[in-house]
Amino acid sequence: MSNAPLAGLKILSLAEQFPGPYATMLLSDMGAEVIMIERPGGGDPARQFPPLFRALNRGKRSVALDLKSSEGLAQFRTLVESADVIVEGFRPGKLAALGAGFEDLRKVNPKLVYVSISGYGQDGPYRDRAGHDLSYEGVGGLLADQAEAEQPGPVPGLPLADVGAALFAAIAILSATLSSQRTGQGRYVDVSMSDAVVSMLTAFLVPAANGTPLGEFIAEPAYGVFTCKDGKLMTLSIAHEDWFWQPLCDVIGRLDLAGLKGRDRVARTDELREEIAAVLVGKTRADWGDLFDKAGVPWGPLNSLVETLDDPHVRARQLLRTIAHDSGKTETFLVQPLKFDNFESEITGLPPEIGADNESVFAGGSD
DSSP, rough: OOOTTTTTTTTEOOTTHHHHHHHHHHHHHHEEEEEEEEOOOOOOOOOGGGHHHHHHTTEEEEEETTSSHOOOOHHHHHOOOOOEEEOSSSSSTTHHHOOOOHHHHHTTTTOEEEEEEEESSSSSTTTOOOOOOHHHHHHHHTTTHTTTTOOOOOOOOOOOHHHHHHHHHHHHHHHHHHHHHHHSOOEEEEEEHHHHHHHHTTTHHHHTTTTTOOOOHHTTTTTEEEEEESSSSEEEEEOSSSHHHHHHHTTTTTTGGOOHHHHHHHHHHHHHHHHHHHHOOOOOOOHHHHHHHHHHHOOOOOOOOOHHHHHHHHTTTHHHHHEEEETTTEHHHHHHOBBBBTTTOOOOOOOOTTTTTHHHHHTOOOO
């Protein structure tokens, strides 16, 4: 992939579970060489859940090294000499205690970019607290609605702290690498999962900090999920735009409501939502979809995971790739979503077994 945007970038990843693997997978799809440094024996704990591990780690290589041993640390330092980036996801200070922190390794490679992903960051009162995605979502304010509810609600299905930290880690790698190439000096970047949640809530936290919360934005009656005649679910996503509300009222036969402005609609949210729901249940999702598309009303199907995989738009965007094992069995993966004008992402290989590439990596080989 000589025309890949990140061709020639070499990343050593000691990050496990979700954020680091997802970040490095995205970069691998754009041409970066990603070598996973795994603990001998068990490797990444996510290997206990093969579907998760395989989804996030195809196209990478695996080297098994015991960094607690002098031999393993020496071998790791050898790899660092030719690396551009290290990504790690351990508790703050753990790798430094082993002699593999940023200050140790920049002596080996002065241009090294070193990205640490942790739950609460490298400083602050929660620095050493254990946690997982849900705790970071709670601290960051993502579950704020539940703070005032009489009963706690369901746990969110998407681990947004993990995903957010992964995307910020990818930004960190790219920006710090550019800086390193420009100045010849390495960079250290502290990525916190809880910080990622806070940042993703910028559009809500800033108004709250200034006494102008955005409650009205999400209280619109036509911003939600509705049931159609065939039992299928659809979303309407009219947030605050009168120019979308008016054609909706026309299509559903409620021109008497078309003149309502945003604040008027919000004041009658529950009532109006019930009236919209009563109309939408009268036609199938496909019928409403045709009508809304013609009228320019923002809507979409609420897909199951299986439906998403078969959605014609997802298919047309070519995010799915199916590759074959030596046995003839096929396996489907997703590629990173950025579309370049002269480069197409491909799956470069299946997820590696633990230590599968020790010999080739230390012999100086490549994929």
